[in-house]
Amino acid sequence: MAGRLRRLRLGIGAFIIAAVAAGLNVPAADAAPFAACVKDLRAAALKAGVKADVVEAAFRDMTFDxxxxRFQRSQPEYRLAIWDYMAFLVDEARIADGKKMxxxxxxxxAAIEKAYGxxxxxxxxxxxxxxxYGRLEGDFFLPRALASLACAGKxxxxxxxxxxHALKxxxxxxxxxxxxxxxxxxxxxxxxxxxxxxxxLAVDFDRDGRKDTINSIPDALASAANYLKRSGWRPGQPWGFEVKLPASYKGPAGRKQKAAISVWAKRGLTRADGSPLPKSGSYGLLxxxxxxxxxxxxxxNFDALYSYNAAESYALAIAHLSDRLRGKGKFVKAWPTDDPGLSRAERKRLQELLIARGLYKGEADGRMGPLTAEAIRAAEKQAGLKPTGRPGARILRALSDG
Incomplete structure (x- = not known):
């Protein structure tokens, strides 16, 4: 999500692991203080020049959400292991759907790339x-959500x-x-x-007189391109690439510690796929x-992606998905885990198996919430595994073989 809202952000993850947040206990706001806060917000909007009819319509029957x-306390970019995060964001279904789109x-x-680079x-x-790809844009009525956060959130x-800004x-x-x-x-x-x-930064790319990132795909994609361009995107430059490190490597790391490619070559880094290193450019090691x-x-360019949502896992998900959509393969080196993350289809399959065992009474929708976690822990105990509640390949395999 583009904007100033950094560590309070939950974009696509809100819909994939939404029930995690829904299981947290958060006290509801008292009616009287909330009503007083809403009254103050209405006055502030009018003072800021928002039309009275818009304010009236937005605040009509306003209730606290x-x-x-609950969602504010759950952020997958910072809570999930990188292999879990990447597994459901860059899965075969999202790749196939992206190629169709x-x-x-x-x-x-093509026109947006030409215009913004x-x-x-x-x-x-x-x-x-x-x-x-537009399937999960969110179902919160924004005036209500933002008013609730303004009155009771961080x-x-x-x-x-x-x-x-929304009312304007x-x-x-x-x-x-x-x-x-x-x-x-x-x-x-x-x-x-x-x-x-x-x-x-939003733009009217389809030239219909409105900047509509909800109903116009060209406007939405061009607006994102405009954001990345303003964030330092350099045309013709890759986001980066996977590398192989020398076994004894103890040099600098971090995307901000950039050095010329010739320096990285002297430090013994090579491309993971065996192809030659580029001849020029400045890179940081992630x-x-x-x-x-x-x-x-x-x-x-990776830093520009990072600016969209201040999480390296998020930027890497976009970067890797873009490569897979381009026809490139998976990462050469596997994640350092003996219990890999699951795709959305695998998560749904896991829930189906839990339902068949009588351990889970929810819907098999691929969303991993507290009820699913509880069911996974029960299944892990039955299988003689350490109860973690985590949806991983190990418990999926145990249930599939059982």
């Missing part, structure tokens, strides 16, 4: 990670400002109030812009799983 506080939107993607596969990967000043978007005629749904934190549309970022996992040399 305690779900947003590439065919559908090929003309727009941002690689079309990167945009496609970002779209896939942010909203599963960083109330930020959400108060985002609420006013409606007042400008770009988005209809009835269409204004998105994530719990206020991000909306195919590429999940925060309202303030939208007002600063080791998202430590010394025993895959390693990557990354450019400033």
């Amino acid at each position: 305690e779900r947003v506080l 590439f065919s559908v939107e090929a003309k727009s993607l 941002v690689d079309r596969y990167i945009l496609l990967g970002l779209w896939g990670v942010e909203s599963d 960083r109330p000043g930020l959400f108060r400002s985002e609420l006013i 978007i409606v007042a400008a005629g770009d988005v209809k109030l009835t269409d204004f749904t998105g994530s719990w934190a206020g991000a909306f549309g195919h590429t999940q812009f925060m309202p303030s970022t939208y007002r600063r 080791k998202p799983a430590g010394k025993n996992g895959p390693a990557f040399l990354v450019t400033r």
Whole structure:
């Protein structure tokens, strides 16, 4: 999700592991304080110049949405192991769907790449990670979600400002109030812009007179391209590539510690796929799983992806998905775990097996919440495994073989 909302963000992960947050106990806001806060928010919106009819419509029958506080405490980019995060964001289904969408939107993607210099596969990967190609844009009514966060969440000043920006978007005629749904934190549309970022960087690429990232795919993708361009994206430069480190490597690491490719060559790094290193460029060494996992040399373009959501796992998911959509293969080196993460289809299969065993009474939808975790722990105990509640390959295999 693009914008200033860094560690309060839950984009596509909100829909994949939504029930994790839904299982947290968060007290509801008292009616009287919330009503007083809403009254103050209405006054602030009017003072900021939002049209009275828009304010009236947005705040009509306003109630507190305690779900947003639950979601605020669950952020997959920071809570999940990198191999779990990558497994469900870059799975075969998302790759296949992305290739289909590439065919559908090929003309727009080519035009946007020409206009902004941002690689079309990167945009496609970002779209896939942010909203599963528009399937999961969020179902929170934004004025209600933002008002609830402004009145009872962390960083109330930020959400108060985002609420006013959201109402100004409606007042400008770009988005209809009835269409204004998105994530719990206020991000909306195919590429999940925060309202303030939208007002600063959204573009009307289809030239219909409205900047509509909810209903217009060209507007959404072009707006994301504009964001990346403003964040330092360099046309024609890759995001990076996987590398092999010398067994004795003890040199610098970190995407910010960049050096010329010739320096990395002298340090003994080679491309993991055996192809030659590029002849020029400045790169930083990324080791998202430590010394025993895959390693990557990354450019400033990776940093631009990072700026979209301040998480290296997030940027790597977009980067890797874009490569897979381009036709490249999986990482050469495996993640350092003997219990790999599961794809969305595998998570659904796991739930089906738990249901068959009578351990899980929820829906087999691939979303891993507290009920699924409890069922997994029960299954692990039955199989003689350490009870973790984590959806991994080990318990899936045990249930499949049992």
